[in-house]
Amino acid sequence: MNKTYKEGSLIEKYQISPTRMEFDKFIVPTVTIFIGLLLCFFMLFPLWSILTMSFFKGGEFGLLNFTLENFQKYFTTAHSLNALWHSLYVSFATTVIVTIIIFFFAYAMTRTTISGKPFFRNIIMMPLVAPSIVQALALIYLFGRNGLITAHFLHTDWNIYGATGIIISEVLYCLPHAFVILYTTLSAVDIRLDEAAESLGATPFKVFTRITLPSAKYGILSSAALTFNLTITDFGNPVVIGGNYNVLATEIYAQVTNLYRFDLGATISIILLVPSLMAFMLNYYISRKTFSMISGAAKPVIPPSRPLKKISYTVYCWLVSFAIILIFATVILGSFVKIWPYDWSLTFQHYKFPSIGGYSAIWTSFWISLIVGIGGAFITLVAGYVMETRKPYFKQLIYLLSVMPAAIPGLVMGLGYILAFNKPYYIFYGTPWIVVICIIICNFTLGILASISNLRNIDPSIEEASISLGGDTIRTFFKIIFPLSRVAFFQNFVYFFMRSMTTISAVIFLVSATVHLAAIEIIMLDNDGWTASANAMCTCIIVLVLIMLGLLHIVQKKTGKRQAGLV
Amino acid sequence: MKKLGLSVGCVLVALFFLMGTASAKDRVVIYTSLENEEVVEYLEQAKNELPDLDIQAIRLSTGELGARMLAEKDNPQADCIWGWAVTNTSEFVPKGMLAPYKPKGWDKIPDNFKDPKGYWTAIDLYAAAFVGNTKVLEKDNLTMPKSWNDLLKPAYKGKLIMPNPASSGTGFLQIASLLVMLDPDYKSKPVEKNKAWDFLKKLDKNMGQYIKSGSKPAKLTAAGEYAVGCSFAFVYSSLKKKGFPVVMALPEEGAGFELEVNSLLKGAKHEKAAKKFLDWAISKSAMKGYAKFKLGVAYPGMPGPKGLPALGTVKLAPMDFPWQSKNRAKILEVWTGLFLR
Numbered sequence: 001m002n003k004t005y006k007e008g009s010l011i012e013k014y015q016i017s018p019t020r021m022e023f024d025k026f027i028v029p030t031v032t033i034f035i036g037l038l039l040c041f042f043m044l045f046p047l048w049s050i051l052t053m054s055f056f057k058g059g060e061f062g063l064l065n066f067t068l069e070n071f072q073k074y075f076t077t078a079h080s081l082n083a084l085w086h087s088l089y090v091s092f093a094t095t096v097i098v099t100i101i102i103f104f105f106a107y108a109m110t111r112t113t114i115s116g117k118p119f120f121r122n123i124i125m126m127p128l129v130a131p132s133i134v135q136a137l138a139l140i141y142l143f144g145r146n147g148l149i150t151a152h153f154l155h156t157d158w159n160i161y162g163a164t165g166i167i168i169s170e171v172l173y174c175l176p177h178a179f180v181i182l183y184t185t186l187s188a189v190d191i192r193l194d195e196a197a198e199s200l201g202a203t204p205f206k207v208f209t210r211i212t213l214p215s216a217k218y219g220i221l222s223s224a225a226l227t228f229n230l231t232i233t234d235f236g237n238p239v240v241i242g243g244n245y246n247v248l249a250t251e252i253y254a255q256v257t258n259l260y261r262f263d264l265g266a267t268i269s270i271i272l273l274v275p276s277l278m279a280f281m282l283n284y285y286i287s288r289k290t291f292s293m294i295s296g297a298a299k300p301v302i303p304p305s306r307p308l309k310k311i312s313y314t315v316y317c318w319l320v321s322f323a324i325i326l327i328f329a330t331v332i333l334g335s336f337v338k339i340w341p342y343d344w345s346l347t348f349q350h351y352k353f354p355s356i357g358g359y360s361a362i363w364t365s366f367w368i369s370l371i372v373g374i375g376g377a378f379i380t381l382v383a384g385y386v387m388e389t390r391k392p393y394f395k396q397l398i399y400l401l402s403v404m405p406a407a408i409p410g411l412v413m414g415l416g417y418i419l420a421f422n423k424p425y426y427i428f429y430g431t432p433w434i435v436v437i438c439i440i441i442c443n444f445t446l447g448i449l450a451s452i453s454n455l456r457n458i459d460p461s462i463e464e465a466s467i468s469l470g471g472d473t474i475r476t477f478f479k480i481i482f483p484l485s486r487v488a489f490f491q492n493f494v495y496f497f498m499r500s501m502t503t504i505s506a507v508i509f510l511v512s513a514t515v516h517l518a519a520i521e522i523i524m525l526d527n528d529g530w531t532a533s534a535n536a537m538c539t540c541i542i543v544l545v546l547i548m549l550g551l552l553h554i555v556q557k558k559t560g561k562r563q564a565g566l567v
Numbered sequence: 568m569k570k571l572g573l574s575v576g577c578v579l580v581a582l583f584f585l586m587g588t589a590s591a592k593d594r595v596v597i598y599t600s601l602e603n604e605e606v607v608e609y610l611e612q613a614k615n616e617l618p619d620l621d622i623q624a625i626r627l628s629t630g631e632l633g634a635r636m637l638a639e640k641d642n643p644q645a646d647c648i649w650g651w652a653v654t655n656t657s658e659f660v661p662k663g664m665l666a667p668y669k670p671k672g673w674d675k676i677p678d679n680f681k682d683p684k685g686y687w688t689a690i691d692l693y694a695a696a697f698v699g700n701t702k703v704l705e706k707d708n709l710t711m712p713k714s715w716n717d718l719l720k721p722a723y724k725g726k727l728i729m730p731n732p733a734s735s736g737t738g739f740l741q742i743a744s745l746l747v748m749l750d751p752d753y754k755s756k757p758v759e760k761n762k763a764w765d766f767l768k769k770l771d772k773n774m775g776q777y778i779k780s781g782s783k784p785a786k787l788t789a790a791g792e793y794a795v796g797c798s799f800a801f802v803y804s805s806l807k808k809k810g811f812p813v814v815m816a817l818p819e820e821g822a823g824f825e826l827e828v829n830s831l832l833k834g835a836k837h838e839k840a841a842k843k844f845l846d847w848a849i850s851k852s853a854m855k856g857y858a859k860f861k862l863g864v865a866y867p868g869m870p871g872p873k874g875l876p877a878l879g880t881v882k883l884a885p886m887d888f889p890w891q892s893k894n895r896a897k898i899l900e901v902w903t904g905l906f907l908r
Contacts, residue, residue, distance in 0.1 A: 079907040145775075146791035161776070243776050244907070257634040258733035259899060339810065342702075342791070355603045356610065356624050424642045512644055513596045513625040524626070527779055528603050529786025 027473050032392040035383045039401040042441045046416025047408065053266035053419055070267040080264075083251035084271060090163055090247060091232040091275075094170040098178050098227045099220060101171070105320055106182035107212070108313040111191065112305040116314075121183075123321040125176045126328060129545040131502040131519045133236035134538050135169035137531065138330035140241060141340055148341050161243035169237040172327055174230050175320070178223040185219025191302065218286045225283040229276050233409035235505035240526055248272040249411050249505065256415065256509075266419070269412040280407035328542070335536035350532040355525055357516030362540050365518040368432055368439075369500035376440040376447055376496035377489050384451030385481055389463060390473070406445035410506030413442055418509050432515050435507055442506045443499045447492050454488035455481070490556050494549060501545050592621035595840035598636070600629045600736065601650035601827065602782055604805060605860045612856050617847055620840055628780060629655060629736030636664060636832075643834050646841035649848060650690060652736040653826040654743070657892035660686045668831040671846040680826065680865040687828035688849055691861040694817065694824040694881065695741045696800040698785040701812040703794045712795055714819035715745065718770055725775045726794035728784040731907075733899045736825055737781025737799050742767070742902060743891040744823025744884035754890060758897045764905065771906050789813050801860045804874035817876070821884030824862075 049059075056065040074080050105124065109117055127135070143150045143160035150156055160168070193215065197207045213220075235249040242250060248268055256265035305313070334340055338347045353359065383402060387395055405413075417438055421429045428434050458481065466476045482489070504519045511520045518541050525534040599606055603626050613622055627635060629652050636659060639645070643664075648656070659665055660682075667685040680689040697718075699711045707726065712718050718727060730738030742763075747753055749763040775793055778784060784796030785803060789811035800822075803815040829848050835841050847853055854866035862871055863878040871877055891898065 077904075079903060144792055151791070246907070254733065257628070258630040258731070259896070259903070260634050260637050262634075262638065340790070342812075343810070354607055356606060356626050358607075418638045422639055422642050429642065430644045509638075511625070513598065513623040516625070524603070527628070527783065529780065529783040529790075530603075531786075531790070 028386055028390045028392050031386045032398060036398050042437055043405060046420040049419040050266045050269050050416045053263055054270050070263050074267050080251055083246045083248050086245060087232050087248040090166050091228050093167045094231040095224050095228045097171050098174045099224045102175060102178040102182050106179060106186050108317050109183060110186040112313050113302055114310050114314045120317045120321055123324055124179050126324050127173050128176050128498055130538060130542050131236055131504055131522060132173045132234050133240055133522055134331050135172045135327055136237040136240035137535055138327040139165055139169055141330050141334050152341055162245040165241035166238050169241055170231045174227045177230055178227050181223040182219050185216050189215040222283050222286045225279040229279040233276055235411050252411055265415060269415055272409055276409055277407045331535045332539050334532060335539045350536040353533055354530055355521055357521045361516035361521045362518045364516055365501055368435055369497045372436050372439045372500035373493040373497035377492035380447030380492055381451045381489055384448050384455055385477055388452050388455045402448045403445045405441055410442050414506050414509040430512050435510050435515055438506050438510060439500045439503060443496060450492055451488055454485050458484050490552055494552055497548055498545055501541055592619055593840040594621045595837050595844050596645045597624040597647055597649050598632050598645040599624055599626055599649040600632050609856050628734055630734040643832050645832055646835035646837045647832055647845055648830045650827040653828045653888055654892045654895055656687045656828050656830055658895055664833055666831045666833040670849050672849055676865050687830045689826040689828045689865045691857045691864045692824050692826050693799050694822040694862050696803060697795055697816045698788050698798050698803045699795045699814045700788045700791055701814055703791055707794060709794055711814050711816055713816050723773045727773050728776050728778060728787060728793040729774060729797035730781045730784055731777040731779055732902055734779045735781040740823040740825040741797055747887050748820055748884055758894050759901045800862045800875050804872055807874055817881055821882050823884045824886060
């Protein structure tokens, strides 16, 4: 890249001064090293603390201290061992159900001509704006022992606590994540193949099984892997609706907080890390393959669907959307009803939170999320830029480090943070900053992948032009790359903001007397039996996130137009 | 746009810093496992009566609080503990994590409510109680149980709920009281041989769920999810006040109870402010606040809350705090092994 301006004599007067060139040489490695160190210190170091805690006596690293005692204890304690089987069972079941539901949902969105697609697409994304606990809260109100539907409409003793409850709530939580992947896959696969098969006389069933399914197989696998990972690492839903049914995530929490067994907590963390790492690696492997399946000549025109197909898919999409709407409606309504389901008069009393955090927790969550949003979006964009266009040394290594956080369950990361950083010399411990850092690191992967894919869309010639006109790395980044990837920046901001407002597992060990967070308050309120107030807190988070989304939508529209005008 | 973004970012970061440090008052960081509901009121009062303190508190369950303390052993984040179970506190004295402090007015506290060396000072006691939902009891044609023994009746099968002793202090005091009451020789034999486990195994057959928090059994019962919840006394009176269809009974065999105590942390970063707070926390006016909720407070001669029986009329179980504190880990291990699946 640098050769262009050295050879051309015409542009000699634009040549960069030697000092600035020195600076330029210096800046790329600096940024690379900075990002590498950031990830090593805030991701690998806490993981290392977990490893030493589980494999060495007293958590002291040393050859003589090496022990498998913790693992032996884990695998011989029936109750703890059950958590593993429970986790695997729940996650497999959720994965299968979600993949099937979402495949047909995405199919309806990409291959049929049903009306109301934008509406369905928005509804299916709804679960992203709330913590992964709303599902459980709503299901208990509807199908609990004294649930509206089970006890008052059906008069049955059946209730949803346990595995059933966890599976249903996880399904409803994972829908948007799986949808994003399968929607992209199905819209990218060339639909003309289907047409060709049909015109050659294949039955619709045959087209579906021989053409549609195989062409989407990598997308299906990838979304299944993601769903599996999300379910097995989730903490919020199982802790609320699990009852006596423990899973790995709740077992880690129980070992640490009930029995003060940090060593066993760390050991179970390692055990949880194995399946989640495997699912992640499968996903990583597949996502590399996927690209080869996507035809460059993919054609987005959809032939009109037959009436029966159209009606049945419309009904189907309505059913799925209804389930999601029902969850949100129940939680929001539940926060205003005086005593569910005895006294239906409406009240604001549940919004007087019976907790120390209360509204200050919402406020803190909001500030922290803004900072996480700006910081996370900026760091991932810079990192993506340096890695993608500057090709520094150790690019592969940095890349691997940056996609790793997706494989690490939030609860494990949080536990690692208290084990690693609770020393007097880490002054950020106990301040909001540790929360900010933890959330950014936990969600680093998606941020960086989005940045990279966005940077790939920017024509490299624009950047080359900037460089040949004498712009150095910093100027090129701020004058060319940053404005052009503004949309990506906003998208990443929204993503980090939402994650920060709604994450539970990553920060449950990190909240403190000075840092109360809204999402954790929900868990605490529910734990204390203030379910209605927990619903109210959920509603506050949902409203805040929706307002933020609305604001950014407006900003994006404006800048989007300006950008279009520029190019 | 870029400049705007940058300046907005700067303002945000500046505000964020200010948020944490703006207060010129003396900060004190408190860990408590008093119920959220009461602690919100006490804190309101404390903030009025101690205007020069910047009180930062977090409410953690009995188990969580201990885990926090252990995790932060090398770098204590809290300055003092407010209202934590004496069983757990006594466990932490030999770990060397607490500092002796005799707050102002220490002499007025009766001897059985304080540690002679000043490692802890109790503010109140709270007792185990059964809370029933009248509507559910009526619907299922059940009577309100009066004793632990009543709970074994097959009619209650699946309709009872009690706290998990590992995470809840209330749960632990219930189990501990049974271990002491049902086996007179509890001291001379290992924990796992205690006769009370047979009783608990029978009780387990009726138990619908073991839940994390001590107040939640009562609240879930009030919400109609269960018929009877093993919980504690004052949660009943607050539910009753809110209009839930609830009744309460104290176990006839003797109600297990627990002292809630304050202590100063060794290496507290704001020791002076912490001492000031601890002085306030056993003052007469603070005790008046506690007395609105608790069955009994440490200050002698203070009337209890409305809707609960007077402390003098309650048959309390013979608790053995040193024994249950020493054997806490073992008791939990046995319980967990037997009843968690």
